[in-house]
Every structure is written in structure tokens, then in C-alpha cells.
Amino acid sequence: MVIRKGGFDDLHSAGLAALRASIAEIAPVLTPVVGALTDWDQVKLLAVRLDRLDRWHRDGFIAIGDAAHAMSPVGGVGVNYAIQDAVALANAITDELRRGGVSSATLHRVQRRRAAPVRIMQRIQRAAHAGITRRTASGRFLPRGVVTALRFASPVVRRLIARLIGLGIRPEHVRPSSNSRR
Numbered sequence: 001m002v003i004r005k006g007g008f009d010d011l012h013s014a015g016l017a018a019l020r021a022s023i024a025e026i027a028p029v030l031t032p033v034v035g036a037l038t039d040w041d042q043v044k045l046l047a048v049r050l051d052r053l054d055r056w057h058r059d060g061f062i063a064i065g066d067a068a069h070a071m072s073p074v075g076g077v078g079v080n081y082a083i084q085d086a087v088a089l090a091n092a093i094t095d096e097l098r099r100g101g102v103s104s105a106t107l108h109r110v111q112r113r114r115a116a117p118v119r120i121m122q123r124i125q126r127a128a129h130a131g132i133t134r135r136t137a138s139g140r141f142l143p144r145g146v147v148t149a150l151r152f153a154s155p156v157v158r159r160l161i162a163r164l165i166g167l168g169i170r171p172e173h174v175r176p177s178s179n180s181r182r
């Protein structure tokens with residue numbers, strides 16, 4: 001359930017009955033079970049952030065995943081991007097590490113490679129936030145038109161969207177290092 005920043009107090013003062021009614025209205029499928037919500041302790045607020053570091057690395061150090069870029073829950077891509085950062089980093093530094101140390105230039109290349117897909121996905125997420133925020137008052141997570149369009153989208157379009165979300169914008173693959181022992 002999307003709650004605008006600072007709006008949790010209003011939700012709280014409206015009472016649990018109002019929250020239950022709101023959930024049942026947004027997702028009628030939950031109507032039979034919404035009565036299980038009997039205490040505010042069962043309700044958790046997750047503050048959403050969407051940002052990234054300007055610089056991900058220092059000498060001998062690099063931040064990846066959430067430490068470098070906080071993704072919003074839109075699309076559920078946080079784990080995906082964190083793992084892809086790790087794969088890109090491993091590919092870039094393994095050989096150099098074996099020779100003794102990793103240069104700042106290498107770490108910078110990793111940041112450049114991964115910052116591009118992060119930036120694009122965050123832009124998509126920000127646009128989704130704008131749509132969601134407009135619709136929050138009406139209680140709908142996605143505009144009805146978008147839901148209908150997604151439902152009837154051709155299998156090709158659905159596959160493309162699933163690929164964008166599931167594999168990311170620049171999928172990373174583990175590359176065997178040049179002198180790996182098998």
C-alpha cells in the first residue's frame with residue numbers, strides 16, 4: 001500500500017477499520033482475510049529511498065548494491081542490481097587482484113559500467129512513483145488503464161517487460177578469469 005511521505009499519522013488516526021476497508025477496496029481478493037489485521041504492530045512502514053552515490057570508490061574500496069544505490073521497490077530489482085554489480089566487479093578485478101592490487105581506474109570503470117543501468121532503472125522508477133503518487137488518493141497502485149494494457153499486452157510486449165525487470169538493462173555474466181584454475 002502506497003502511503004505518501006508523512007501520511008502514516010493520518011492513516012493511523014483514521015483507525016484500523018479504515019485501513020482494513022481501504023485494503024479490501026484496493027485488493028478485493030484480500031477481503032476475506034483483512035480481518036486478520038487487529039493491531040498496529042502488524043503494520044510496518046517501509047520508507048522508500050531512491051538515490052545513488054556520486055562516487056562509489058576510494059583507494060582499495062568500492063561500494064556496490066544498496067550501499068552505492070538505493071533502488072525503490074518498484075519492479076523488485078534491488079537484489080538483481082546488487083548481484084549484477086557483484087558480478088561486474090568480480091569480472092573486472094579478479095585478474096588484477098591476483099597480481100597484487102586493484103587500481104582506482106579499474107574501480108572507476110566498474111562504477112561507470114554499473115551506474116548507467118542503475119540511472120536508467122531509477123529514472124523508470126521515478127516516473128512510476130510520479131504515477132503512483134497521483135493515483136494514491138484514489139487508492140490504486142497502478143492506473144486502471146495501465147493494468148488493462150498490461151493484461152492485454154501481446155506476449156511479445158509482456159516478455160520484453162519481464163526481461164527488462166528480470167534481467168536488467170545490462171545483464172552481467174560471470175566471466176572465467178584468464179588464468180582461472182579448473
Ligand SMILES: Cc1cc2nc3c(=O)[nH]c(=O)nc-3n(C[C@H](O)[C@H](O)[C@H](O)COP(=O)(O)OP(=O)(O)OC[C@H]3O[C@@H](n4cnc5c(N)ncnc54)[C@H](O)[C@@H]3O)c2cc1C
Pocket residue numbers: 046064065066067071076077078079080082
Ligand atoms: C522490506 C524489503 C523488501 C524488499 N523486497 C525486495 C524484493 O522483493 N525484490 C528485490 O529485488 N529487492 C527487494 N528489497 C531490496 C533488497 O533487499 C536489496 O536491494 C538487496 O538486498 C541489496 O543487496 P546488498 O547486498 O547491496 O545489501 P544487503 O542485502 O543489505 O547486504 C548487506 C549485508 O552487509 C551486512 N553488514 C552491514 N554492515 C556491516 C558491517 N559493518 N560489517 C559486516 N557486515 C555488515 C548486513 O548485515 C547485510 O547482510 C527489499 C528490501 C526491503 C527492506
